[in-house]
Amino acid sequence: MSILLSIALLIGAVVTANIIQPFFKRIPEAIILITIGLLFSLFPIFYNYKINPEFFMFLIIAPIMFQEGQSHPYNMIRKNSKTIIQLSVFLSLFTVVLVALVSSNFQTRWPLALTVALAAIVVPTDTVAVSSMTQGLAMPKKLNQSLELESLFNDATGLVLLDLALTFFTKGSLSPIEGVGYFLFVALGGLAIGAVLSYLLVALRLYLNFHVSSPQATTIPLNLLTPFVIYIAAEHLGTSGILAVVAAGMVHNWEKSKLQLISTESQIVTATIWKTITTLLNGIVFVILGLALPRIFNMMVSFGWVLSTTLATLALAIYLAMFLGRFLWVTMRRDDHTTDFFGRHHSSDRQKRARIFGLAGVHGAVTLSLAMSLPTKIHGHAFPFLNQIQVVATLVILISILVASVALPLVLEKETAEFSEADLVTTRTLMIDSAILKIDQQDFDSNLKKALSQTLQTQKITGGHRLDRNDFSNDFLPLVSTIVDELNAYLESDQIQERYSETTIAIYSKIIQRGLTNPATKRHPFMNLNRQLRHRAREIRFHFKTKTFTRKQRERYQESYLSQHPEQRKQISSFRDNRQAVWALNKEVQTYADHLLATHLADEMIHHADTKNVDRIRHLLDRFFDLVAHDYQRVDVSVPSALYIQAFGFEYNFVSNQLVQKKINSALANQLYHEINQAQTLQLMDITTE
Incomplete structure (x- = not known):
């Protein structure tokens, strides 16, 4: 139960950070997550929290690295293989040498093997933390790509170097040939195992897609289990589980590129699930770092002031050495393939x-995991200087995060958007309203038009529009007045005068006068909430007074009343006849209003880019006709998928025309195309084709 509670609290911490992030936009998300983790450490369940490294690597790091591998195309990895080797191997070795030299000159009395072990621990970098610090900043695209490629593979370098350092510390010696052979076995073996097993799992998923009745129920869970299975297999065989899941991710990326139009729904669902999972896990990493800080602080207190100051100075020196090493490495490179x-x-x-490359060498999840994975005992004796190494590694993580969060905004310029949020909202509204007007011009049932229009309105950021007093602005009321005049003229036309009595037309004309004229007044039926409440109160008092709560009681009371007042029967019969005639007339007026809105009024509003009133007019008319017809219950309308496809086609055409006319740029058009694709995919997944 405590494990489930811990997981729930960790997820809750990430959710909390996402909620409060908009209120602290200048603070990087990583720092917010660490702070929340520090606050959560006050909960009794997290007292003296200690990370389980096997749990951390298996359940958190492995799926994160698998998703990282999936996000990088195989062709891009192959094209930049030389740069990847230089960044993840040679730069890592260069950094280890610098850190080991700095550590050996401090009065820590650590053996050389342990200084190398510490250097290996702080080698891995974390691009997730960097991306949270560069939001809204103009990070060079290729430079950011180099950071991602470095982070993708230098985790394994750090793991292998740490194993070599611990082996040397345990045995007291290690030949260079043995070390290089071990490195190649762990690295290449991990890549080979990950690639082979992933290829077999992909083949199995393809087979299941074509030979089982419900492939999604099988292939999606199999995909989610892939990094865990491959990590366990690689570690069991003594190779790098991290490189194995990275290789598996790249194979899955290759599979997706080759099978783009096969089992598309499964691919969409799987991609969404993985994006959600990795976002959550990346947040949990920094929450766990915050949870571990009280234990680190207690260690420093136990060390005393002198040793704690020495370790903090060492952590700062290590960070400066790594920054200098990364800066010099980039400055001195003369390779043509690194120019990009x-x-x-x-x-x-x-x-x-x-x-920027030096500042972006931020450390996070893997460094924390490696530091906490150090054995507590060697040959039956306590691991020497264990707490000191863990404190220094944690301080290096914090220093790298704090320095980057302050320095990167100073070095990088603010990102200039290719379009503003206001432009996006305005164009999106024009696009949706244009599609709705096109739908109104089509010849099919008004209930289908209404249901389809309501669905399209949900594409807007604020969702469906609700009428309130602020909607009845000066530019809206003249449109309402124009509609009223047109409807009254329609009532006076020969085709209506010949088919309906003067009484019916007079009743409906009065309904229009009260329902659509000056809708901002308190007499407007949509606005007069107090009037409706008083009416409901009178009904309740009447039912209690006459004791007519059930249908049979109301029928008996009505028959008794009519027997005592026979003159009322004729009036009621006349009223019912008029009501039926008014309902029939209401349907005809509604059809005419749809035609009216879809012709010259719609063209005029679109021509003047006055589409903000389209939704208001449509909403006002729908509510009016529903109230006249006493349609207080929502009618369930099944919209055929063909109509949705047609509506989204209208939106595509609108965006394309705006782009051709150079009223919007390509970036804004791509954003709207992406939104239409998402809306179309979501809508069509929920539709049952007849």
Whole structure:
């Protein structure tokens, strides 16, 4: 139960961070998550919280790295293989040497093997933390890609170097040939196992897609289990589980690129699930870091002031050494294939990118996991300097996050959007209203038009529009007045005068006068809530007074009343006849109003870009005709999928025309195309084709 509660609290912490993030936009999300984790450490269940490294690597790091592998196309990995090796291997080794040299010059009395172990722990970088700090900043795209490629593979480098350092510390010696052989076995073995097992699992999923009755129920869970199965298999065989899941992710990316139009629904659902899971897990990593801080602080208190100051200074020196190493590595590179990532050699752009690359060397999840995975005992004796190494590693993580969160906004310029939010909202509204007007012009049932229009309205950010007093602005009332005049003229036309009595037409004309004229007044039926409440109160008093609560009681009371007042029977019969005639006339007026809205009024509003009133007019008319027909219950209308496809086609055409006419740019058009695709996919997944 405590495990389930811990997981629920960790998820709750991430949700809390997402809720409060909009109120602290200048604070990176990673720092907010760490702070919330620190606050959650006050809960009794998290007292003296200690990370279980096996749990951490298996349940958190493995799926994160699998998704990272899926997000990088295989062709891009192959094209930049030399850069990846340089970043994840040679730069990592260069950093380890620098950190080991810095650590050995401090009065820590650590053996050389442990200084190398610490260096291996702090080598892995975390691009997730960097991305949370560069939101809204103009990070060079290629430079950001180099950070992602580095982070994708240097985790395994750190793991292997840590194993080598611990082996050397345990045995007291380690030959270079043995070390290189072990490195190649762990790294290449992990990649091979991940690729082979992933290929077999992909083949199994393809087979299931064509040979089982419900493939989604099988293939999606199988995909979700893939990183865990492959990680366990690779670790069991003594290779790198991290590199194995990265390789598996790349194979799955290759599968997706080759099978783009096969089992599309499964691919959409799987991608959505993985995006949600990894976002949640990335947040949990920093929450766990916050939970671990009180234990680290208690360790420093137990060390005393002198040793704690020494360790903090060492952590700062290690960070500066890593920053300098990354800066020099980028500055001194002369390879042509690194020019795209870091700019031309000796240029000002190269110097700027070198500084950014150094600052972006943020450490996080894997560094924390490696530090906490150190064994507590070796040969039956306590692991020496264990707490000191864990404290230094945690301080390096915090320093890298704090420095990057302050320095990156100073080095990077603010991102300039290719379109403003106001432009997006305005164009989206025009697009949706244009599609609705096109739908209104089609020749099919008005209930279908109404249901389809309501669905399209949900594409807007604020959802369906609700009438309130602020809607009845100066530019809206003249449109209402125009509609009233047109409807009254229709009532006076020959076709209506010949088919309906003067009494019926007079009644309906009065309904229009009260229901649509000056809708902002208190007499408007949609606005007069107090009047409706008083009417309901009178009904309740009447039922209690006459004791007519059931249908049979009301029928008996009505028959008794009519027997005592026979003159009322004729009036009631006349009223019923008029009511039926008014309902029939209401349907005809509604059809005419639909035609009216879809012709010259709609064209005029679109021509003047006055579509903000289209939704208001449509809503007002729908409510009016429903109230006249006493349609207080919602009619369930099944909209055929063909109508949705037609409506989304109208939206596509609108965006395309706006782009051709250069009223919007390509970035804004792509955003709207993406939104239409999402809406279309979601809607069509919920529709049962007849």
